[in-house]
Amino acid sequence: MIPVRININTEWREILVEPGERLIDTLRDRFLLTGTKEGCGEGQCGTCTINFNGKAVLSCLMLTVQADNGHILTIEGLQDGLDLHPLQTAFLTESAVQCGYCTPGMIMAGHALIKDHPEPDDSLVKHCLANNLCRCTGYEKPIQAILKAATEMKEKSHD
Ligand code: FES
Numbered sequence: 095m096i097p098v099r100i101n102i103n104t105e106w107r108e109i110l111v112e113p114g115e116r117l118i119d120t121l122r123d124r125f126l127l128t129g130t131k132e133g134c135g136e137g138q139c140g141t142c143t144i145n146f147n148g149k150a151v152l153s154c155l156m157l158t159v160q161a162d163n164g165h166i167l168t169i170e171g172l173q174d175g176l177d178l179h180p181l182q183t184a185f186l187t188e189s190a191v192q193c194g195y196c197t198p199g200m201i202m203a204g205h206a207l208i209k210d211h212p213e214p215d216d217s218l219v220k221h222c223l224a225n226n227l228c229r230c231t232g233y234e235k236p237i238q239a240i241l242k243a244a245t246e247m248k249e250k251s252h253d
């Protein structure tokens with residue numbers, strides 16, 4: 095077993111893991127952060143997307159030992175107390191959620207995008223979601239939701 099120290103949703107956690115343990119399993123099974131979903135398990139669907147050191151990564155393809163000393167943000171870490179993050183609110187108000195299975199991954203992909211590009215345009219958002227599959231809504235509404243959230247986050251930053 096290998097000791098690993100990871101900051102998960104602003105809290106440092108220390109665990110012992112097998113060398114081959116996947117990050118998605120650590121998050122879901124050890125920390126019960128089940129908002130991160132597994133779809134394909136082989137890097138094709140994007141449902142397992144989280145933020146690692148500010149970038150969108152596929153947690154099914156990453157080993158937990160690779161996250162040592164890093165910062166992870168999952169969908170559970172976006173909410174501020176009872177207040178939803180603007181991305182979560184926008185996905186609801188833009189009707190971008192149906193079954194919701196792909197939603198955490200799309201939101202975390204959008205979160206990393208907005209961090210790097212506070213004013214993304216349509217094509218940047220499309221590119222950002224290119225690896226996030228949705229079987230229900232299609233992509234127009236999630237794209238609108240991310241654009242709307244980016245606008246709101248920018249306006250709030252000027253309050
Ligand atoms: S579950 Fe990770 S990309 Fe599909």
Ligand code: FES
Pocket residue numbers: 190191192193194195196197227228229230231
């Ligand atoms: S909302 Fe069902 S897969 Fe996207």
